[in-house]
Amino acid sequence: MVLQQAEDLLHDYLMAREQKLTWQRRTILAIFFAARTHLTIEELYKKVREQNRNIGVATVYRTVKILCDCGLASGFKDAGGNVKYELGQEYHEHLVCVKCGRVIEAVEAVYQLPAKLCTAKKFKVLHSRLEVYGICQECSNPCSCAGKA
Amino acid sequence: MVLQQAEDLLHDYLMAREQKLTWQRRTILAIFFAARTHLTIEELYKKVREQNRNIGVATVYRTVKILCDCGLASGFKDAGGNVKYELGQEYHEHLVCVKCGRVIEAVEAVYQLPAKLCTAKKFKVLHSRLEVYGICQECSNPCSCAGKA
DNA sequence: CTTCTTGCAAAGAATTTGCATAGAA
DNA sequence: TTCTATGCAAATTCTTTGCAAGAAG
Secondary structure: OOHHHHHHHHHHHHHHOOOOOOHHHHHHHHHHHHHOOOEOHHHHHHHHHHHOOOOOHHHHHHHHHHHHHOOOEEEEEOOOOOEEEEEOOOOOEEEEEOOOOOEEEOOOOOOOOHHHHHHHOOOEEEEEEEEEEEEOHHHHOOOOOOOOO | OOHHHHHHHHHHHHHHOOOOOOHHHHHHHHHHHHHOOOEOHHHHHHHHHHHOOOOOHHHHHHHHHHHHHOOOEEEEEOOOOOEEEEEOOOOOEEEEEOOOOOEEEOOOOOOOOHHHHHHHOOOEEEEEEEEEEEEOHHHHOOOOOOOOO
16 A cells, blocks of 8 residues: 555544544655554654654544544554554554564465465464454445444 | 363473462352353453352462463453453364454364355454464473473 | 452543644635 | 544553451462
């Protein structure tokens, strides 16, 4: 995904809800996008401030929430217990070592047989979770779509 | 994974660190295990209280942290922005609709071609994240293992 | 016996909210 | 112009911590 696509998606989402695409939201999205890693709110905020001193934390929180709502980002707790957010690379695999916390990036294969992948990396699987964000069948069908809360 | 296995794993983890397996920890693990879903701390706490009135929130927090550290559980932010925890089923797939929030459980295939799976479920992928928790090569090797903080 | 745990309540972080003003459509 | 978004700081909510008493090994 390129930035333009992400921004379009955000734009559409906001328009549909009669909300606005402000320069703050654009800025935050762009910085988040450029980072290409998972960040805590604080980390993201710091980067944002580097670029523009006039954006408040609250706006970062509010914007990240929107990004999560529209499916562009998602949040999770990392090994250290901190809540991190990640902009959605379409397929992104992490192998997280629960002993040392090391994170092995594995963006390569498109989910094809992670078992094989783990074997190749000599990574002993304890457990895992796959979250796929998208639009379910019901919501894809305009007639039966209930919309979002 | 059965409860006994989980408890053994926890036990080993605690022993290795000279920590103790208390009845509170067993209780919380068992209740969490029985729930078979992702829960917020509050939800878990409520269930725990139903079974035993003398366990404090702090203990639930502390225990869940241990479960995360030893790789039995992991935390993430759900569609509503709440931090949820999930005990590790070895392979567990969720298809999360970003419109309605519906979660399609897809425990079936062992990650084999989620793309195919999504097609079958008519689920339009926006993005996804796979977290695999386990022991990395370095940590599996007792000689080079740095241990955990 | 010694050391780690616990429950409680207070402390500390993290996140949200109210309100007047600025800004997008 | 009309509403929504923003920044600030206060208000909330979520999590962690300190401590005396109680268990686990």
